[in-house]
Amino acid sequence: MSTTLSPLIDLQLKGFKVYEKNLTLQEAERPLLAAQIFSRRDYYKVLLLESKCVLHYAHQRLELDGGQYLFFTNPHIPYSLELRTDRLHAYACLFTEEFVAAARSESLHQSPLFRIGSTPLFKLPASQADYVRGIFHKMLAEQQGDYPFKGDLIRTYVQLLIHEALHLQPADPVVQPNNAATRLTSLFLELLERLFPIELPTQQLTLKTPQDFADRLAVHVNHLNKAVKQVTGKPTSAHIAGRILDEAKALLQHTDWSVASIATCLGFEYPTYFNNFFKKHTGVTPLSLRRKD
Structure with a gap:
């Protein structure tokens, strides 16, 4: 097929990319399906995963048995794969809200497939x-x-992927909280996700401690801690630390900001505090992770 393009037609798809990945374990040690020309902060993704692995999505750990799985993710929630085999095979398409807007009557944020x-x-x-x-x-x-x-045509194909998944779930996918603890925990987790992503070096977290979240939700911090631990099995502080750690990894891998700037954005008074926090949870320093990437 000729690669000559008509000067009257812009054939570059704005806000869309699709690709297939077939990686060895060594190659897949780099961030999953990383496409450096696309910002994780702008693009929704649909992936077809065909390898045995563990999917870490937000605060969930999901085992994939090597069958075929369709996975949807939005730009605000980090994810990663931990391979259980020596090869990764997957398909992925990335697209912006603007790319699919012409074919949809609702925002992607309202879709049960992309909702926080x-x-x-x-x-x-x-x-x-x-x-x-x-x-x-x-x-x-x-x-x-x-x-x-x-x-x-590609917008139509994206819609087909969305509808294939919607066929697989109940007509009303929104699970209503069954008690006050569940409702409060849901509010806390949604509020936590809304703090991210950090998009500018001048941006800083406004809520950093369980007390900060309790104040914003107008409840006593002990009540919040009890509800979150009861529903999720983890304390409030662990959710906050885990989400900050996810964001730290993303900023180290996807920006050229200094470690000091990242530390400030994430609410650490001094870079040494950030280094200690990061090494405690990952076993490596922030600079070591960046160099490995």
Whole structure:
């Protein structure tokens, strides 16, 4: 197929990218499916995962048995994969809200597949996995093609992926809190996620301690701690520290900001406090993680 492009038609898809990854374990030690030209802060993702691994998504740990799984993630929630095999095979498409807006009547934030607090992972039966894989192949072909309306066609394919997943879950996917502790915990976790991502070196966390969150939610800190521990099995401070650690890793891997700037953004008074916190939880220093990447 000719690669010559018509000067009258912009064939570069704005706000969209699809690719296939087939990595060895050594290659996959780098951040999953990292595409350096795309900011994790702007792009939604749909992935077809076909390897045995553990998916770490927000505060959840999900075991994948090597079957075919369709996974949806939004730019505000970090995720990573821990491989349980020597090879990673996956398909991924990335897109902005603006790219799919013309084909949707609701915001992606309102979709049960991308809403904060959801678990957007679906195991596919063999026949459905073949169909979904075919959609990714079609998107890959169109991305390289010269069809002048390929953007509209690819938007349709993205919608097909979304509807395939919606078929696999109940008509009303929103789980209503069944008691006060669950409701308070849900509010806390949503408030925690809304603090991220950190997008500018001048931005700083406004809530850093359980007391800060309790004050914002207008409850006593002991009440908040008790509810969060009861519902999640982890203390409030562990959720906060875990989310700060996730953001620290992302900033180290996806920006060129200094460690001191990242420390300040994440609420640490001195870089040494940040270094100690990071090494305590990861076993390496922030600079060591950046150099490894």
